[in-house]
């Protein structure tokens with residue numbers, strides 16, 4: 059058996075993290091342990107999803123509404139609890155900030171406290187759960203910086219370049235974990251027979267340009283003019299194709315692998331858009347930047363945006379550099395025309 063294939067079969071996620079650091083420094087060991095915990099959460103969620111239709115209490119709504127004013131799916135609650143349970147006794151984190159929680163969850167005093175914070179969207183695209191389409195989890199790791207004096211985790215309100223790791227899990231035909239520690243983007247596939255995430259691709263680079271534009275054109279009339287102009291442009295020009303699943307992680311993964319651009323613009327009523335900065339657009343921007351692509355809110359590089367509150371939303375234009383810059387050129391022309 060060729061050496062590399064054995065190596066590939068045995069490169070687990072935790073081992074890959076240590077290889078990235080080429081050391082056993084305390085930080086390397088912390089991040090390896092953190093990624094192992096995230097992998098455990100992903101396995102628990104993936105297992106429950108595979109049986110969602112067979113188990114009571116998994117499909118459908120809880121009847122509650124979350125901090126975003128969105129009705130909460132039972133799977134949202136389960137996945138949120140899974141991340142808390144795998145990190146609570148880990149001694150790795152001090153807080154978990156989630157789309158599903160108004161305020162961060164602080165690790166209780168009687169548990170070991172770590173120096174990292176996990177920011178996550180436990181299940182993104184949960185409307186796809188009931189129709190067995192792809193959904194995802196998104197995560198971002200930050201170091202405790204400064205004092206969290208007001209218990210509102212205001213020290214988390216930093217720009218995206220402060221992230222030390224970010225990634226997503228895509229629950230599709232296969233369960234794939236994609237992450238970066240700031241040294242390239244790497245993907246792992248869950249081998250259910252081993253119960254391990256096995257390295258599948260290292261140093262993924264997004265194509266400079268791709269044929270896909272991914273957006274909900276049902277919002278066309280709510281967009282500002284430059285987004286309509288861009289849409290008319292791709293309608294008129296050869297070589298573009300529309301792909302949109304309604305679940306961010308799957309749409310972004312397609313863009314990462316095939317190139318193109320994903321857009322969730324602001325609308326006249328909601329200029330800030332729908333997607334949240336700290337645990338959706340910033341982690342994805344970190345990844346795509348590491349893969350050689352670009353992410354912006356239409357005017358600023360997304361990684362430079364400093365949130366004013368935990369659940370701040372931003373418009374998102376993300377993907378191949380050439381395609382993102384084309385969208386930005388429509389915005390700049392529109393602004394010049396005043």
Ligand code: P6P
Nearest residue numbers: 182183184274304305306307332
């Ligand atoms: P729309 C799912 O609710 C989500 O948060 C993302 O996963 C997805 O990209 C977006 O919203 C879809 O929103 O308005 O197109 O249905």
